[in-house]
Amino acid sequence: MADQPAASRLRGDGGLGGGNTWSIVAKIALLAIVAAVAVWLAVPLYAAEMWVPLVLLIVATVLIFVVYLQPWHIPIKYLVPGTIFLVLFQIVPVIFTVSTAFTNFGDGHRGTKEDAIRAIELTSVQRVPDSPEYVLTIATTGDPATGPLVFLLVDPATKAVQIGDAEGLKPFDGATVSDTGKVTAAPGLTLLNAGQAGARSADLGALTIPTPNGAIKSQGLSRAFEGKPARDYKADCDCITDTATGATWTAKNDTGSFVDASGAALPQGWQTNVGLGNFTRAFTDPAVSGPFLGILVWNFGFAIASVLITFVAGLLVAMALNSPHLRAIRFYRILIILPYAMPSFAMLLVWRDMFNQDFGLINNLTGAHVNWFGEAWTARFAILLTQFWLGYPYMFLVCLGALQSIPADLTEAAAVDGARRFQAFKAVVFPLLLVAVSPLLIASFAFNFNNYNIIGLTTEGGPFPPDNPRAGATDLLVSYVYKLAFAPGGAQYGFAAAVSILIFLIVATVSIIGFRRTAALEEINR
Amino acid sequence: MTGQSWWGRVGWRHLVAILACIFALFPILFVASAAFNPLGTLSSSSIIPTNFSPVNFENLFGKTGFGRWFINSIIVCGLSTFLSLTLATFGAYAFSRFRFSGRRPGLLFLLIIQMFPAFLAIVTIYIMFTVITDLYPVIGFNTPWSLVLLYLGGALGVNTYLIKGFFDTVPKELDESAKVDGASHWLTFYAIILPLVTPVLAVVGVLAFIGAINEFLLASVFLTQTDTKTLAVGLFGLVAGERNANFGMFAAGTLLTAVPTVVLFFAVQKYIVGGLTAGSVKG
Numbered sequence: 049m050a051d052q053p054a055a056s057r058l059r060g061d062g063g064l065g066g067g068n069t070w071s072i073v074a075k076i077a078l079l080a081i082v083a084a085v086a087v088w089l090a091v092p093l094y095a096a097e098m099w100v101p102l103v104l105l106i107v108a109t110v111l112i113f114v115v116y117l118q119p120w121h122i123p124i125k126y127l128v129p130g131t132i133f134l135v136l137f138q139i140v141p142v143i144f145t146v147s148t149a150f151t152n153f154g155d156g157h158r159g160t161k162e163d164a165i166r167a168i169e170l171t172s173v174q175r176v177p178d179s180p181e182y183v184l185t186i187a188t189t190g191d192p193a194t195g196p197l198v199f200l201l202v203d204p205a206t207k208a209v210q211i212g213d214a215e216g217l218k219p220f221d222g223a224t225v226s227d228t229g230k231v232t233a234a235p236g237l238t239l240l241n242a243g244q245a246g247a248r249s250a251d252l253g254a255l256t257i258p259t260p261n262g263a264i265k266s267q268g269l270s271r272a273f274e275g276k277p278a279r280d281y282k283a284d285c286d287c288i289t290d291t292a293t294g295a296t297w298t299a300k301n302d303t304g305s306f307v308d309a310s311g312a313a314l315p316q317g318w319q320t321n322v323g324l325g326n327f328t329r330a331f332t333d334p335a336v337s338g339p340f341l342g343i344l345v346w347n348f349g350f351a352i353a354s355v356l357i358t359f360v361a362g363l364l365v366a367m368a369l370n371s372p373h374l375r376a377i378r379f380y381r382i383l384i385i386l387p388y389a390m391p392s393f394a395m396l397l398v399w400r401d402m403f404n405q406d407f408g409l410i411n412n413l414t415g416a417h418v419n420w421f422g423e424a425w426t427a428r429f430a431i432l433l434t435q436f437w438l439g440y441p442y443m444f445l446v447c448l449g450a451l452q453s454i455p456a457d458l459t460e461a462a463a464v465d466g467a468r469r470f471q472a473f474k475a476v477v478f479p480l481l482l483v484a485v486s487p488l489l490i491a492s493f494a495f496n497f498n499n500y501n502i503i504g505l506t507t508e509g510g511p512f513p514p515d516n517p518r519a520g521a522t523d524l525l526v527s528y529v530y531k532l533a534f535a536p537g538g539a540q541y542g543f544a545a546a547v548s549i550l551i552f553l554i555v556a557t558v559s560i561i562g563f564r565r566t567a568a569l570e571e572i573n574r
Numbered sequence: 575m576t577g578q579s580w581w582g583r584v585g586w587r588h589l590v591a592i593l594a595c596i597f598a599l600f601p602i603l604f605v606a607s608a609a610f611n612p613l614g615t616l617s618s619s620s621i622i623p624t625n626f627s628p629v630n631f632e633n634l635f636g637k638t639g640f641g642r643w644f645i646n647s648i649i650v651c652g653l654s655t656f657l658s659l660t661l662a663t664f665g666a667y668a669f670s671r672f673r674f675s676g677r678r679p680g681l682l683f684l685l686i687i688q689m690f691p692a693f694l695a696i697v698t699i700y701i702m703f704t705v706i707t708d709l710y711p712v713i714g715f716n717t718p719w720s721l722v723l724l725y726l727g728g729a730l731g732v733n734t735y736l737i738k739g740f741f742d743t744v745p746k747e748l749d750e751s752a753k754v755d756g757a758s759h760w761l762t763f764y765a766i767i768l769p770l771v772t773p774v775l776a777v778v779g780v781l782a783f784i785g786a787i788n789e790f791l792l793a794s795v796f797l798t799q800t801d802t803k804t805l806a807v808g809l810f811g812l813v814a815g816e817r818n819a820n821f822g823m824f825a826a827g828t829l830l831t832a833v834p835t836v837v838l839f840f841a842v843q844k845y846i847v848g849g850l851t852a853g854s855v856k857g
Contacts, residue, residue, distance in 0.1 A: 071758065071760065089710070092709040092710060093709065096708075096709060098709075121674065122668075122672060122759050123668035123669075123671075123672035123674050123677075124668075124674075125668075126664040126665060126667050126668035126763075127664070127665055127668045127680075127730075129660075129661050129664055130661035130662065130664060130665045130729050130730035130734070131730065133661065133723070133726040133727050133729060133730075134684075134687075134727055134728075134729070134730045134731075136723075136727065137699075137723060137724050137726065137727025137728075138687060138692065138727040138728060139687065140698075140702070141692070141695040141698040141699045141702065142687070142690050142692070142695055144695070144698040144701075144702075145694065145695040145697070145698050148697075148698075361594075364590070365590060365591070365594045368586070368587045368590035368591060369587060369590075369591055371583075371584065371587055373583050373584045373587075374584050374587050374588075374591075376588070376591070380591040380594070380595060382839075383595040383598060383599060384591070384594050384595060384598050385598075385839070386598060386599065386602060386836075387598050387601070387602065388784070389784070389832050389835040389836045389839055390602060390605075390828065390831075390832045390835075391787060391788055391805065391806065391809075391828060391831040391832060391835075392784075392788045393788050393790045393806050393809075393810065394806075394809055394824070394827070394828040394831060395601065395605075395828070397810070397813055397824070398601060398604070398605055398825070398828065399601065401616050401817070401821065402601065402604065404616070406617070407616060407617035409604055409619075409620070409621060412620065413621070437597070437598070437601065441598060444594075445846070449846075487735065487739075491685075491732050494688070494689045498689075498691045500691075500693060500791070501790065501791075505790075526691050526693075526694070529691075529694060530693075530694070533694065533697075541697050544694060545694070548690065548691050548694040548695075551691050552689060552690045552691065555689040556686050556689050559685070559686070559689060560682075560686070563682070563685075
């Protein structure tokens with residue numbers, strides 16, 4: 049209430065606590081903890097010279113102190129703790145994701161143009177006649193099987209040891225070198241034997257150490273050479289040329305890649321702003337927009353049907369059980385909500401296996417031999433049945449609570465005789481119930497609209513039409529986007545972010561309309 | 575009412591309830607019978623148990639990191655439930671008991687932000703936590719804290735809305751009389767309102783716990799070492815490759831995973847019942 053801050057001001061209320069000593073002590077203790085956490089967070093930031101986050105941290109800490117020391121605005125004191133986490137772990141990731149929707153961020157488009165040029169030049173490094181050679185020992189700073197690899201390079205003439213990684217080359221002291229030039233011991237590093245090194249040949253081939261004249265690459269497991277890049281970037285034509293073949297790739301700054309005359313691009317591109325390109329692509333690229341509409345329709349169908357069937361079934365069972373004459377209600381209630389207590393991720397996998405054509409429980413019990421996930425409509429039915437099983441105990445619980453909270457005189461008046469019972473339910477009970485549960489129905493719709501788990505853990509979107517292995521009959525927009533975004537080797541984060549925004553707009557619009565209607569309902573009832 | 579037959583009064587109610595129970599229980603019965611099936615494969619599992627053997631449970635503890643996963647899950651879910659309930663209750667108190675500018679848009683915003691398909695932000699979250707892992711390994715990848723912090727991002731959301739609705743049913747006169755007696759807003763919140771809203775806290779706590787124990791996508795990205803995995807990540811790994819052969823162990827693990835939730839259900843039983851009813855009668 050508006051008079052509350054005024055009242056606290058009158059009493060000289062210092063903020064979080066009241067006026068007594070204990071609350072002041074508690075407040076000092078809490079703020080001391082905040083300060084301690086801030087210092088703990090600040091030290092590594094200072095050490096890493098990350099000034100912008102450090103300044104933000106200081107500003108945030110000061111603001112927290114201000115909030116809890118000021119006596120005027122009380123509610124903000126209760127909102128700040130949750131808001132900190134909301135901002136850090138939800139709003140910030142969402143904002144960053146949204147900002148990538150306007151870029152081509154993804155595999156092959158990660159860094160700057162300079163990074164791309166460097167990568168192209170480094171991967172094209174080739175041996176030239178006067179290339180210096182080194183004796184190579186492969187080592188790692190971590191586990192031989194997974195740790196980051198480094199090269200220990202010994203000059204065959206001087207026996208000087210250098211250490212090289214993707215950052216460059218540095219002198220290395222303290223290594224023991226054998227007569228052949230192999231390093232046999234190096235402080236702080238684990239040396240890989242031939243077997244371990246052989247197992248990581250892919251990582252070895254990818255490791256290129258930049259040097260002022262070119263780059264060092266390994267040749268086999270015990271030699272390395274310093275070669276020169278075969279491909280060069282020239283600023284005057286803004287292009288890459290291959291000195292050996294004479295081929296040319298010109299920079300296309302609007303798509304962030306180097307393309308040759310036929311339009312083929314080099315795999316290494318850079319991240320660039322593509323404006324609304326990702327959004328227009330969702331509607332114009334036939335490979336994307338073709339399945340998009342079909343998926344959208346099924347997505348709505350699935351979300352609405354899930355909410356409706358779970359709600360109707362939950363309500364009917366709740367009505368049946370909501371009777372003072374039914375002694376066994378506690379017993380039934382526990383059994384009916386048991387599915388809700390089961391881990392849903394595991395039960396989704398169980399349902400997937402129950403629909404298995406050959407040894408699934410459903411076919412065993414019914415004696416049928418239906419390939420449930422093989423046909424579009426049986427797969428959809430299976431998904432809906434699974435969601436029904438997972439969802440109706442919750443709706444039952446919610447409806448039971450709401451029914452029991454409706455004042456008894458209303459329901460008793462309604463239960464006088466059978467003929468008027470339904471009328472009374474429709475006119476009195478149902479509207480009251482709807483006010484109580486509609487926010488939950490809307491939340492349930494929003495949840496099911498983006499219910500990735502049920503698709504990802506059961507059908508994975510299938511069955512798929514023969515011509516498109518990415519858009520299946522049970523795919524929801526989220527699972528479809530997930531496949532687009534995280535396709536191995538061809539991840540398109542920018543495009544996925546754009547479609548996420550579209551999904552968000554759809555769900556938010558539907559939900560806001562729903563909330564408006566709920567608000568209208570509430571008005572009517574008052 | 576006296577004229578009604580037994581069937582009309584309660585008989586049909588029993589019928590509906592029994593049908594609902596059968597539908598609810600048959601997959602669980604299937605899991606239970608698979609868990610005790612000594613062969614441990616999917617193809618040999620049926621709804622009626624044919625043999626009883628604890629071999630799947632023994633294998634689960636002997637051959638996998640199940641015990642460790644279980645403890646990890648309890649730590650992650652316990653912490654995130656307790657902390658997010660605390661944050662959500664603070665938020666609900668502010669939204670229910672104070673009128674301030676930005677209150678209505680704030681409430682709406684909390685609901686709308688949850689509708690962004692957040693797991694598609696997983697790339698950003700991954701990049702964020704790569705930096706965090708470098709700077710603060712204690713709260714980085716492969717620690718329970720990383721997941722707890724991330725889950726707390728959703729503390730102000732639907733839960734706040736539910737609790738706020740219940741707060742609204744507690745008469746304002748209570749606060750006002752407390753204020754007249756000189757109680758601070760903190761004392762009013764802590765000593766007067768909080769005891770009255772225990773039922774909704776119990777309900778929301780159970781919901782938050784279930785949400786956390788089922789969370790799979792983010793956990794599978796964050797926890798890659800066997801000894802840091804939660805139940806969801808670990809159990810999924812069991813059937814990801816060897817789907818048929820490990821089914822018995824997986825079923826046994828599923829049953830055991832349900833235990834903490836069921837215990838929680840029973841612990842807060844009376845609140846769930848009494849709370850859902852008592853709450854809105856006043857409204």
